[in-house]
Amino acid sequence: MSSYDSFDQSMGRTTVEVIGFGRRFVAYFIDGILLWIILIALSFCAGLAISIASDPNEAIGLGLNCLVILISVGYFVGFWATTGQTPGKMAMGIKVIGVDGQPVSWGQAFIRYLGYIINSLAFSIGFLWIAFDAQRQGWHDKIAKTYVVRQETTFSNTDAITIVPSDKDGSPILAVILALIPVLIITAIVVIAILLLLGPVVGNVFSNIVENLETPVP
Numbered sequence: 001m002s003s004y005d006s007f008d009q010s011m012g013r014t015t016v017e018v019i020g021f022g023r024r025f026v027a028y029f030i031d032g033i034l035l036w037i038i039l040i041a042l043s044f045c046a047g048l049a050i051s052i053a054s055d056p057n058e059a060i061g062l063g064l065n066c067l068v069i070l071i072s073v074g075y076f077v078g079f080w081a082t083t084g085q086t087p088g089k090m091a092m093g094i095k096v097i098g099v100d101g102q103p104v105s106w107g108q109a110f111i112r113y114l115g116y117i118i119n120s121l122a123f124s125i126g127f128l129w130i131a132f133d134a135q136r137q138g139w140h141d142k143i144a145k146t147y148v149v150r151q152e153t154t155f156s157n158t159d160a161i162t163i164v165p166s167d168k169d170g171s172p173i174l175a176v177i178l179a180l181i182p183v184l185i186i187t188a189i190v191v192i193a194i195l196l197l198l199g200p201v202v203g204n205v206f207s208n209i210v211e212n213l214e215t216p217v218p
Contacts, residue, residue, distance in 0.1 A: 014159040018136040019148045020167025023092040030088030032188075035075055039192060042068045073113060080109035085151065099145045100157035108144045115140025135163045 079086040084095035084104055096104050096112070104112070119126030119139055126139030141147065147163075155161055 013162045014155045015162045015164055016147070016149060016153060016155055017164050017166050019094050019150070020136050020165055021131060022167060023094050024130070024148060027086065027088035027092045027094060030091055031075075031086045032088075034087055035072060036188075038071060038075070039068055042071060043192075076116070077106070077109040077113050080104050080112060081106045089148075090151075093151050094148055095151045095153075096146050097149055097153065099147055101155040101159065102157065104144075104146060108146060112140050112144035112146060115143050118143075134165070136165050136167075 076086060079089075080096050081104055083090075084097055089095055098104055098108060115126065115138070122139075130136050130138045130141075135141075135147065137147065
């Protein structure tokens with residue numbers, strides 16, 4: 001247990017260190033690379049399956065692309081709800097925990113992922129919020145009621161706690177710069193997933209348009 005995650009006898013409070021952008025940036029980067037590899041592999045398999053199928057159709061491609069999206073959701077939600085740590089967070093020695101000190105529930109994990117989507121739709125302001133928030137919470141943390149802390153951190157909902165940012169002496173500008181990289185990674189993953197899902201549909205629409213243009217008018 002770190003010096004920050006300790007019980008202060010004089011004040012009668014438990015001090016909890018919440019993680020800033022340094023470690024969270026590296027964790028995001030690791031997760032982004034791993035998820036990118038998974039999505040690329042699944043995309044390749046989906047294309048291969050459609051190309052060799054005796055009767056390929058849009059349903060096959062749509063089903064496989066939906067699977068890609070489910071993998072993305074399952075990756076984050078599954079790890080948060082079962083261990084509180086994605087592989088990236090495991091590597092950095094940090095975890096996601098409820099503000100009451102309890103492990104993240106499946107409901108909280110799913111809400112937290114929805115927060116990712118909200119952050120992206122809001123031009124990533126929700127991610128950048130972490131750099132300036134006193135409790136180092138992004139919008140996804142706030143709506144899911146979670147903190148990101150050291151993996152050895154423990155406290156209960158009956159404890160009086162004091163939150164101390166791990167990067168309290170750091171530069172907000174540097175934090176914002178670091179924030180942009182994982183935001184771009186996550187945005188790229190979401191865009192790829194959407195394109196994979198809508199690709200067959202859009203392609204079919206354009207094919208129909210071309211066919212109609214080529215059809216001679218009687």
